[in-house]
Amino acid sequence: MLLDFNGEYIKDQIVSLEHKHAIDLNTNTAVDQFPLAEDEFWNVETLSILFQATTNTQKPFINRVLQGRSKYGSGKASALSYLKYTIKFCFTSSSQKPEVLDLIKSVLKSTNQAKILDKVCWHGNKYKLLRDNMSDVFFNGESEYDIYLKNIVDSIQINDLDAFQEFKILCKLKLINDLMFNYVQFDHIQPLLKRAESSLGGLSKVIKVESSVAVDDKAITVISLRNCNQDVKKIIPLLVTKHYYNSHKKQVKKSPPEKTLHLIIDEAHNILSQQSVREQANWKDYRLELFEELIKEGRKFGIFLTLSSQRPADISATIMSQLHNFFIHRLVNDRDLFLLDNTISTLDSVSRSLIPNLSRGSCIITGTSFDLPMLIQVDELNDNCKPDSNDVLLESLWSVKTEEESA
Template sequence: MAIPIGEVIAVSGVKISLRIFEDSNQETIFHDGVKYRGVSLREHLLIQRGFIDIVCLVEGEYLDERRLDEQAEKTTYIRKVDVRPIGYLIDGNFNEGVKYMPMIRDRASLLSEDIVGEIYGAEKGSNFTIGTMLKENVSISLPWTRLFNSHLGIFGNTGSGKSNTLAKLYTTLFREKVQGLRGKSKFVIIDFNGEYTEGQIHSGFDKGVTVLDSRKGGQKFMLESSHFWDADTLSLLFQATANTQAPFLRRVLTGREKYKDIPLHTYLVKTFERVFAASEPKPEGLELTREIARVIGSPALEKHLAEVKYNSYNKSFKAAEGHFYDSDGKSFNSFLRPFLSQHAKLDDLDKFDELMLRCYLQLCRDVVLGYAQYDHIQPVLARARSSISGLRNVLEVVDVPLPPYLLHVISLKKCKNDVKKILPMLIAKNFYENHKESEGLSSPPTKTLHLIIDEAHNILSEQSTREHEMWKDYRLELFEEIIKEGRKYGVYLTLSSQRPADISPTIVSQIHNFFIHRLVNERDLMLLDNTISTLDSSSKALIPTLAKGCCVLTGTAFELPMILKVEPLIKKYRPASDDVDLEALWATQENSEEDDVLAYDDLV
């Protein structure tokens, strides 16, 4: 039964004014055991237009004066509210959009909380609930099939509850659907602050946690060889110039692929022969062979080459043992060739050492043959040595990776800033390329990959000035490709950030659904206003004043924007991002320092 509370007195476009009856000012009304909320801001009302029930949202209220007699001193006030239609009910089913408009004197009535819950709870019979509507306190079942089939954005200032929302969303998914996920989907969390390394989200046998430490080493991310031996990736990692250094790296990789059946030791011996048996020896070649000895870690070879002198007069190399290395090759064949076989052991080289060795061997050949200038290529090798020293502690290049986990958390908390910029790109590219290759031309995709990036502004920002522009552009282009083209292959991004305005506008504009916590910065609010077409003005106005844990839900999965209060997870499953309890922290020191405090008081 409807409870009438007013009537329509004005209709102007989609703005409707109601006169509220004098006895309709209660905050809560119970009728036949059903709870109704009174008329106030952002409440829902029903206007009967014939057999159509128009659902409206209250956007404002005010008082209007009325005098029954011009001579009378008593003034009465009429309560009026402005409402906006958001949809209509036909046969108990809610339909979004403005199709019907009321007429003057149409009756308005209250909506029960159950009906409001049915309007916003899109999934009938589903139990995918992470919270309740803020005002109605009605549990809402989210449309999970449309949520996880889209790109998600979870934004909010620090302390607003976005980490709890992210954890609650995926914890509920794993709790409800974990059996169906196995073998069909993979979830990868790039965790900058180490918030999900314990029992958060999922604690089953198929959860893997990799804690990377670029300073001390330890656990390592398994990167496939095909993604490591890639010219574009190496050029960006080492900031190679486009005209000289990048083509040099391509020659290194091309030679590796072309002569993959030839042992690396044979390649080393042939290169040394070009240097020490050349018709016109070059001192740059000698210096490069010394670098090669350091790469392969041979003290005996290092000592021998350090004592070799270049004679510029007769253009030859003289060894400390007294023999000369010249174009006849006799000294090389009689001394250095067997010396290399004895002291240049290459069996224990890892992929990073192999890369540096191949680079120096290629540069040796290029310099001797006159294909490249030593001074032009040497800077990229210096940058490569610097980058590899950090990457070696966090990456292991493998030919065949281990089987993927259902949920893989990769923590970058203990990594240095320069490594934090590089690793997410390598990790995302590794998973994305593998998934795309495995899916091929399947339509629709048979499996899905979900990349979850916490604190996404760290790697998706256009504002960073501490990195090379080419590297930043490539990183952004990679994630822009994933968010624009990944849907075709079943790849979806979930981005969590406290500064959405710092993220590339191209990426934000491609997000389908948003969980927006409190944001107060004008740039952040302006970005949302320009990129989210489903965010209405009344919901946007609430964003700067939202309480902790409350968020605005809007996007393609929701028929209407709603304000949701997300239930906090218990401490065991909450992300490791709780605020410090100073009362408890400092209270532990009060008793132990009581004597010092009394002494201080006496002194004062």
Template sequence: MKNNEHVLEDSIFNIGKVVSVDGRVVSIEVNKLKNTSHVLYKGDLLKNISVGGYVKIIKGFTKIIGKVKGEYISEDKKFSKKVYGNAKQKVHRILDVNLLGFFNGKQFERGIKELPLIDNECFLLKKEEFDQVHNFLRNSDDPIVIGRLAFEKGQAISLGVNSLFASHIGIFGNTGSGKSYTLAKMYRELFLKYKDNANFKKNAKFFFVDFNGEYAAADDVIIEKKYKNVYRLSTGREDGDKFPIQQELLYEPTFLALLTEATEKTQTPFLQRVVSNRYIADKLNSEEDFKTLLSDMIYSATSKDDRNLEKGVVVNLLEDLRSCLSGSQMNDLILDYKSKLQFHSAQGKYYYQPAGGGTKIFSDHETFKTSIVCDKVSATTFNVTALDVIDKIELRIILLYYDEIIKGYSNKDYLAPLIKRVKKKVNDLKKVVKISNEPNGGKNITILSLKDVNIHMRKILPMLLCKKLYDDKKEKNNDETYLNIIIDEAHNILSKNSERESEQWKDYRLETFEEIVKEGRKFGVFLTIASQRPSDISDTIISQLHNYFLHRLINNNDIMAVEKTISFLDKVSFDSLAILPTGTCILAGLIAQVPVVIDVSHMDKKYEPNNKTRPLTKYWQ
């Protein structure tokens, strides 16, 4: 009985013999009887061998699996009636097959251990074998299903949570090809499985950077509202959400340098001095101390016989302070100094000209310091104690700037442009962040929408926050915690050829993301990026990704960008890249022993990222 079965299977599944072996490429001559599109086996209609299908080559006890990449016909030139009964028989159907892997017991493994020999018999795959080739689950991993095989019987593809989410993932495809949908689906399936586990909430952290507000447009995108923190930042409006950051982040010189677009040679070192200068920082804790500091600065500016010092420096200092010390009553003081504090060119000294033409009080006069500086400063209200941490940074920058100018340590020409920018940048920053040390309400999923954020903040904020998250995680470096940074429209920050950017910024970005992609795995930090332009993204990043979901890609540069790195993708799948329908993608990478074309399964409307293709005519009726 068993033997009969074998004979039957052999006769049905046998398709031909190996006729040539050339490295990974093998040619198989198909039996004349197997040139039909389907074969019937036990009442089932099985797809017969064709391009894109699999073959099993038996070499002794080894089962080698290959994928058909093409077929052609070869004709015997020396046709002789004696050997061939029929003219049809001089034509041979030859398959070009790429070897993919082999069966190790029941388990399919990718790679080549042995090459077939000429005349080895070739077979179609049985259902179990086909399933085994597409079984991407290893070592009792937890499965999630995000799609089905597009071409072969619609079989669901289970992916292992460990192998997928402990890897860097790239999702590429043209606009509208379904990247965001795939991304949302993948994370939705993951969250559905673990969302209510206390340990999942405690140990795993997901940080979505959403440049277009697609994941924040509706409450339940990806997962119900109650499971996630959504921050809709805005630099245009005052009432946008504010992302909590820790105070220390502000005091990082790199943070300040990026925020204020400081130049590398002079402005960045200046910001470093701002951060390390305790003397000024300590004077901001009480109004009395602040007044002492200010009096000293004003006196020092006016009593110096430095002709290089700008004449209006005192008034400029006060005006700059007024703009960052809201609620202070400084107008009288400013007016007073503006009209009465003069510089005597001949004597090279400051003097105070009291109203009504009284005697001039020169700065070297013994009463000058008390009556003209200290008393006047004392009589003024400076609202320093009400300042929050972000304002204080601005104040420290301004104070140190004037301090250095007055003392002649720094050149005004180099630093003045920075001071001009600081105000605007700090103001923008205040609209999008708040200082807070509170944990995020126990929710481990964060969505950061940058839709309404200006272009500068859009670039630096995600970068700074990701870097901070990564550094924190690296420092902790324990086994149980996990961080996943997910960036849709990643070309916004990872593009390699933007000319608007300074070198310093590029370095910083490279350090951050290239490090995450190279080293992150060791610390349990993983990156998922989606982009329309893989060719724009740094090669280092693309080549370090472990798994790829490739949607339709039309531009040749983009195709080449992924081609270089996905060497094991066979030609058939590769050629289909340009014609994949929306929602269909090629899954390739470490997780897939063989690259497969999958249809990403549907999810309920309310969980979809909101980025509908607009039906124009609907609005044009």
């Protein structure tokens, strides 16, 4: 399986499309989608990855959402019953909360029925829900609810929901109930809902949740992230890796394994970097820990990792130290060269001195599979086999063609 950040291998590169499954993900339009089985999507680890849940508060909250779904059922009928129960509970409770009104309205908005409660407001002095600003009707119990809301709430309908929409609604309803019982603090869970709202548009275009997923029997699967936004580029590699890692481990019954899985990550510094400052520290640690586990333990299950990067110094030192073999092309950055000195014990000083001056196609290979470091020249691929990564020829692009050349 090849993770392709720049869309360089989704055509006939490496092998023909007859033997390749190319998935071109796009967060703008749903072109191709990565398939996930329902039981894999409705999993606390998967959902925590998708929505970058914090370990101490948000992940346990997701787990409670899943427990409720497992207990009371799934689909739009169950979500509709949960919604009606929650509305009644909030309006008939003796201890009402101002936060829940906005949450209920947001759930109704997602079901295209926002007008049902558009006039209901919160009365700060009475600490009660008010029918509207022009009345003095407070919801103190079931009598007011039965008179003014029961028939309206009973008429609510929900259209068919995809997995992402169902999860969003269940999270909001669970948060409402937890707030009513004082189980959680609103500020702790709200960021999870915000991330879910902002990322659902992109994630739902690149992930397809199915009742069952057919086994991919082609030699190689290429997943292109070229047309994905930055958030999805961080999440999908982690999700895909976990998917293949866990499914392959389940298939391995013997030692040594009779089947191998090879995970290849092009431009690996995009997801294995410790330098990222745009994400939470605990989320970055979780992402790196998964790949560190894979590179440490994967060999037992026949899982192998191949990394390609122009900036190896940005990759986690733990991951770099676990790599066995290296194909080193030209590097000139001091940080990258310093990393080689401290990571690759099989690289001698003579070979090391050649690295900044290697010509195009030249490569030093070293590692546990080689007795000595070797300098080789890699043959250039045919044009129809090359990755889509050719340099722009500015002289040709900017030159003015004569009439003869144009003809």
